[in-house]
Amino acid sequence: xxxxxxxxxxxxxxxxxxxxxxxxxxxxxxxxxxxxxxxxxxxxxxxxxxxxxxxxxxxxxxxxxxxxxxxxxxxxxxxxxxxxxxxxxxxxxxxxxxxxxxxxxxxxxxxxxxxxxxxxxxxxxxxxxxxxxxxxxxxxxxxxxxxxxxxxxxxxxxxxxxxxxxxxxxxxxxxxxxxxxxxxxxxxxxxxxxxxxxxxxxxxxxxxxxxxxxxxxxxxxxxxxxxxxxxxxxxxxxxxxxxxxxxxxxxxxxxxxxxxxxxxxxxxxxxxxxxxxxxxxxxxxxxxxxxxxxxxxxxxxxxxxxxxxxxxxxxxxxxxxxxxxxxxxxxxxxxxxxxxxxxxxxxxxxxxxxxxxxxxxxxxxxxxxxxxxxxxxxxxxxxxxxxxxxxxxxxxxxxxxxxxxxxxxxxxxxxxxxxxxxxxxxxxxxxxxxxxxxxxxxxxxxxxxxxxxxxxxxxxxxxxxxxxxxxxxxxxxxxxxxxxxxxxxxxxxxxxxxxxxxxxxxxxxxxxxxxxxxxxxxxxxxxxxxxxxxxxxxxxxxxxxxxxxxxxxxxxx
Amino acid sequence: xxxxxxxxxxxxxxxxxxxxxxxxxxxxxxxxxxxxxxxxxxxxxxxxxxxxxxxxxxxxxxxxxxxxxxxxxxxxxxxxxxxxxxxxxxxxxxxxxxxxxxxxxxxxxxxxxxxxxxxxxxxxxxxxxxxxxxxxxxxxxxxxxxxxxxxxxxxxxxxxxxxxxxxxxxxxxxxxxxxxxxxxxxxxxxxxxxxxxxxxxxxxxxxxxxxxxxxxxxxxxxxxxxxxxxxxxxxxxxxxxxxxxxxxxxxxxxxxxxxxxxxxxxxxxxxxxxxxxxxxxxxxxxxxxxxxxxxxxxxxxxxxxxxxxxxxxxxxxxxxxxxxxxxxxxxxxxxxxxxxxxxxxxxxxxxxxxxxxxxxxxxxxxxxxxxxxxxxxxxxxxxxxxx
Numbered sequence: 001x002x003x004x005x006x007x008x009x010x011x012x013x014x015x016x017x018x019x020x021x022x023x024x025x026x027x028x029x030x031x032x033x034x035x036x037x038x039x040x041x042x043x044x045x046x047x048x049x050x051x052x053x054x055x056x057x058x059x060x061x062x063x064x065x066x067x068x069x070x071x072x073x074x075x076x077x078x079x080x081x082x083x084x085x086x087x088x089x090x091x092x093x094x095x096x097x098x099x100x101x102x103x104x105x106x107x108x109x110x111x112x113x114x115x116x117x118x119x120x121x122x123x124x125x126x127x128x129x130x131x132x133x134x135x136x137x138x139x140x141x142x143x144x145x146x147x148x149x150x151x152x153x154x155x156x157x158x159x160x161x162x163x164x165x166x167x168x169x170x171x172x173x174x175x176x177x178x179x180x181x182x183x184x185x186x187x188x189x190x191x192x193x194x195x196x197x198x199x200x201x202x203x204x205x206x207x208x209x210x211x212x213x214x215x216x217x218x219x220x221x222x223x224x225x226x227x228x229x230x231x232x233x234x235x236x237x238x239x240x241x242x243x244x245x246x247x248x249x250x251x252x253x254x255x256x257x258x259x260x261x262x263x264x265x266x267x268x269x270x271x272x273x274x275x276x277x278x279x280x281x282x283x284x285x286x287x288x289x290x291x292x293x294x295x296x297x298x299x300x301x302x303x304x305x306x307x308x309x310x311x312x313x314x315x316x317x318x319x320x321x322x323x324x325x326x327x328x329x330x331x332x333x334x335x336x337x338x339x340x341x342x343x344x345x346x347x348x349x350x351x352x353x354x355x356x357x358x359x360x361x362x363x364x365x366x367x368x369x370x371x372x373x374x375x376x377x378x379x380x381x382x383x384x385x386x387x388x389x390x391x392x393x394x395x396x397x398x399x400x401x402x403x404x405x406x407x408x409x410x411x412x413x414x415x416x417x418x419x420x421x422x423x424x425x426x427x428x429x430x431x432x433x434x435x436x437x438x439x440x441x442x443x444x445x446x447x448x449x450x451x452x453x454x455x456x457x458x459x460x461x462x463x464x465x466x467x468x469x470x471x472x473x474x475x476x477x478x479x480x481x482x483x484x485x486x487x488x489x490x491x492x493x494x495x496x497x498x499x500x501x502x503x504x505x506x507x508x509x510x511x512x513x514x515x516x517x518x519x520x521x522x523x524x525x526x527x528x529x530x531x532x533x534x535x536x537x538x539x540x541x542x543x544x545x546x547x548x549x550x551x552x553x554x555x556x557x
Numbered sequence: 558x559x560x561x562x563x564x565x566x567x568x569x570x571x572x573x574x575x576x577x578x579x580x581x582x583x584x585x586x587x588x589x590x591x592x593x594x595x596x597x598x599x600x601x602x603x604x605x606x607x608x609x610x611x612x613x614x615x616x617x618x619x620x621x622x623x624x625x626x627x628x629x630x631x632x633x634x635x636x637x638x639x640x641x642x643x644x645x646x647x648x649x650x651x652x653x654x655x656x657x658x659x660x661x662x663x664x665x666x667x668x669x670x671x672x673x674x675x676x677x678x679x680x681x682x683x684x685x686x687x688x689x690x691x692x693x694x695x696x697x698x699x700x701x702x703x704x705x706x707x708x709x710x711x712x713x714x715x716x717x718x719x720x721x722x723x724x725x726x727x728x729x730x731x732x733x734x735x736x737x738x739x740x741x742x743x744x745x746x747x748x749x750x751x752x753x754x755x756x757x758x759x760x761x762x763x764x765x766x767x768x769x770x771x772x773x774x775x776x777x778x779x780x781x782x783x784x785x786x787x788x789x790x791x792x793x794x795x796x797x798x799x800x801x802x803x804x805x806x807x808x809x810x811x812x813x814x815x816x817x818x819x820x821x822x823x824x825x826x827x828x829x830x831x832x833x834x835x836x837x838x839x840x841x842x843x844x845x846x847x848x849x850x851x852x853x854x855x856x857x858x859x860x861x862x863x864x865x866x867x868x869x870x871x872x873x874x875x876x877x878x879x880x881x882x883x884x885x886x887x888x889x890x891x892x893x894x895x896x897x898x899x900x901x902x903x904x905x906x907x908x909x910x911x912x913x914x915x916x917x918x919x920x921x922x923x924x925x926x927x928x929x930x931x932x933x934x935x936x937x938x939x940x941x942x943x944x
Contacts, residue, residue: 250823253584292918301882358794378791378794378796379793379794380794380796383794386790391792396786396789397788397792400782400785400789402785403781403782403785410792411782412793412794414779418774421776422773422774422775516610
């Protein structure tokens, strides 16, 4: 550790609007998480930080994604960004890497204000970003990728020997020994990661942003990456490091900044904090006052409707499919079971496997529906047995956006309005109108294109289309992602009401308060395994997060 | 244009809900306007030479095989595919029909279904290659275009098969007179003008059947769903593979119907018949308002597109435009038709003027909370995202 980060809570807030924010945050954390008293280290006093972001805000139509976020990084420092999904980490690094043409607040490099309105501008200032999904052209060679857009050329002709030699030097700096002529397609993910690092170096990066760089790496590869990162910091590069894995941060980071709900909650020196404290900061608000579902003793007596036993799924790295390694849980009629877990924990894969969206050949274990084997070969079979999935990404997976509300709503249940393949328009319209009215979808007519509706209303159309199939089991994947608060609570109420009528739910969500509010029980997944099963009424976010971060392999220092 | 693909998606939703609602109306309306315009020009310049039944019947009869192909093409394009093999498949149907007539002495009542079946078999192979082997339909049907053309040339020995030529027994085939009624100009099935002429009748029936299939049946809905969003269709229980195979099979089936009509019209089956017909069919479908991106279009629109192309050719021909100019004008019409169907294009240009250099306001950045939205601004700058 070259320098200890100043904890910015006191140092920076004086007179700036974020004093309000941070104070509120600290209060809600309770007395045990008191602000570390302005631990500005002696040797950092007076030194101008390499990067300083002040009061950064970013809004999208209808949503404020970031407000008054500040971040400081000194040369040679690894600054971690921590926060739950949707806390604003991605938005923040997108601001820093110039993806957004406009944002509020100011960014200072070496104490001088700079504007970062395009990725090129950010790169010119020495800020490089390595996104979680790598940005390499698979069918070009490593050397070509390194100099993509900045080819070493004379009058349009690429100086091949020159580029390959230079590429070799860059690769050596990140400890890679692969040939610069090799196609990126043939490189392992870890190698590609390091190629991205080399590319950043070739652009004279002084600030390197890494978004979950280890999510696809094996332990040995993580070690190698860490060594490279240490080498870079020794050369004075500042690293902004995003990861969910606390044990990695403990090993690597000098300072941690925690975001929650688009707000900056606080900064800690890694040495001066604990996992418990960080988790509490991420979770924030006290959850005692959250409405919970009422316990229903009668439900516990009923025979389980859905029994998932040792469900396994072969992973598929190319499709980004997480492997499942023996998932088991039960859902009774009228029960809501929540699936918690971080990104890549296998929540979506669990739901999709039950729904038959993956080929049966990739699936192992067994699922019982009302005590009978249930192995749908396709979504159609699942729907016919009364099991439906409200998919994670409604635009990509659930809706035909350019088709009407009616078209989308009746799509899976079209058979019930048809005789001999002939759609009875009247019956269809009546049913769709009834469902649209029941769910309160705000649309000018059922002939309106779904694209013109707001996110919340689109999600209601998705729910309406599944309710028309009279399902027994509804699998919800991120049911309230990207919709406003009003529509959210309507969806919660709807789920409660349907559960009352005996419909079973499995809900996957990355928002823990939502899971705590909606569920009876919460099954926590981590890397394709069940790492906890908790009663929603008696648990809290800290417990869930701890289980969700129970990574089996721990990186030893 | 190249960046337009994601653009109107976001832009249309937010900037002009009213405009986007009227798009379908304009989209279909402009087709009628174009058609009326051509008819008016025809009558104005040529009077009765244009507006008489013989001329119109001939014009439509001449174009009918291509129009029938276009109906099949409509289904394929709505399902977000393309079928480049229809011209070759029509030649297969054409030569096969002529051979069945002259070599096998089959009656017409057997020839037409047999030709359709043959076309359907080829179409099924297209569908299977696309849906099961996951070959892009452009590539699969490009290959089939070549294969079918080779098959028909081999089967016919590179010779046209005349339907009235004398056979070895020095007589014409017994079914020849009947076969002529399938399309030879001047031969009508019954005495109703225009409709009595088989190519026109066949086209009308095909249009009605497939328009009804598309708009009123579950299968039709599924075609739109597969083209509009295959993932959503699959997760909604639609048999995407089955639908894909079915639309290609139907496209082949219709090519098999167009075959004998073309043979009858020309009084012979040329193994080189139908070259380039697939492109006319695609043009008609596009003029009719379908999008090659899938999920949009209908058969009535395609029919309008066919009539525009047919009558345009006819009017230009009557007015002594050279075929070269006819080609040029046809191309311009296709571009115009597509542009007129996209008022959002104008909106984008208009929006750009007011919203600064990057056009930020025209395509508002969506909130980051939805995963698809979050990747959008990144894609615009050519980067992928994590979350």
